[in-house]
Amino acid sequence: MSKKNARRAQAGSGTATLEAPADNPRRPCSCGSGRRYKACHGSADAADLIVPRPFAGLQAETELIALREFVPSATTELTLRDGVVQTPDQAEAAEADAQSRRVLLTTVLPGAAAALTRADGTVLLGMQVQTHSGDLSRDVVAALEWALTAGPSQVLSVVGRATEGPRLQDVLVDGPLEVTVHDDFSWWLEQPAEPGSEVAASLERANQAILPTKRVADRPGAYWVDAGDRAHLRWVRPEDEAPLMAALARLAAADELGLGEGSRYVGSFRAHGRLVPVWDLDRDAHPSEWDAPALAFEERLQRALASDEPLTDAERRARDGILGRQFTLR
Known part of the structure; x- marks a missing residue:
């Protein structure tokens, strides 16, 4: 098509x-905040309000x-x-x-x-x-x-x-x-910059600041990044936080939260209403070497998400530990 x-x-x-709302501005705002429209995006300071997702x-x-x-x-x-x-x-x-x-x-x-x-x-x-x-x-x-x-x-x-x-x-x-x-910002320019020009110098400075980044296993939101002293996998997850945290806790309690040798789960951060788990990775391994471990982790995660059993004591302790390693981006 x-x-x-x-x-x-x-x-x-x-x-x-x-x-x-056409008939009642007291109805919930459609941004999903849970507030009434007149107190949310219908208010005088609406431009400063945060849409959580x-x-x-x-x-x-x-x-x-x-x-x-x-x-x-x-x-x-x-x-x-x-x-x-x-x-x-x-x-x-x-x-x-x-x-x-x-x-x-x-x-x-x-x-x-x-x-x-x-x-x-x-x-x-x-x-x-x-x-x-x-x-x-x-x-x-x-x-x-x-x-x-x-x-x-x-x-x-x-x-x-x-x-x-x-x-x-x-x-x-x-x-x-x-x-x-992209490995650099050359896509900024419609044609190559003149060597020695101000544009070329600006582009070089921007390129030097880039941390090498690759997609992992072609999964949406999953990226390997070389941070210098170590590499990371950051993976924006689509699930709501409560079931995702329960699933991560099940995996942690079963010692299945890592991605295999050379990896360590270090925590997560919230960004725009979604949770982003982060792993430290062996920097010497090629980014593509993490494709299979990431896919295997996703299989384990889906099985854990499908469970409706109450968390065990060990899983609750694991969840508390994971929650202690979270922060929120604004």
Whole structure:
């Protein structure tokens, strides 16, 4: 199926934007916070409110979190639905233009910009930006809407702090993302930089700061990173935290939480409503050597998730120990 046909086939399956309930602003806000709309995204300080799971409902949620939080250099092409531009006086022309333009979601752009347009019309959107509101999903789409109506070779440094408008859930054809991890930032440039130029020097500085990163077992949200003195596996998990913690506790009590020789489970962190387990790995092992152990761990994890037996005393102690090694990213 072509991308355009796929967009049309999915056109009615989106998540509603965060707007006031038509008949009662006292109803729960659609961002999922549990607060009433008038006290949440209908309040005066709505731009500062945190949407706990900005990418909830998207198949690519774990990948989006990884790109936002810890993957240094990566790109993925987005497939947009028809009619994503909502500006009335520009909608018709912009919609026709949008469907013929490439849109690349990236980890970070030069200067941590929110978006830029290339001379050929390609749109690049940055996930790791200078400033953001409490809803990262809406911020990305605000940058997208700017880019789809901007001229070639333009840069949007920051987005405004809007409290209304579409989100990624509203404009994407939902599905997995094909992420390409890059060894450097040469994809920033449309043509090679002149040797010795300021652009070349800036690119070299950015490249020197990259921690080598590879996908593991082609699993969504799972990335190997070389941190210098050691390597890590960071794996954004799609499960809700309570059942995932219980499953990890079962594995820990059975001494099955590691990835085999040369690995050690060190803890986890929360990011945008999902849990990210982390392992230390033998830095001398090639990243691909962890593919099979990661897949074997996922099999064990799925079996543990399927269990509905109460946790044993040993498993509860293991869960308490795991909980003691958690922190939350904001």
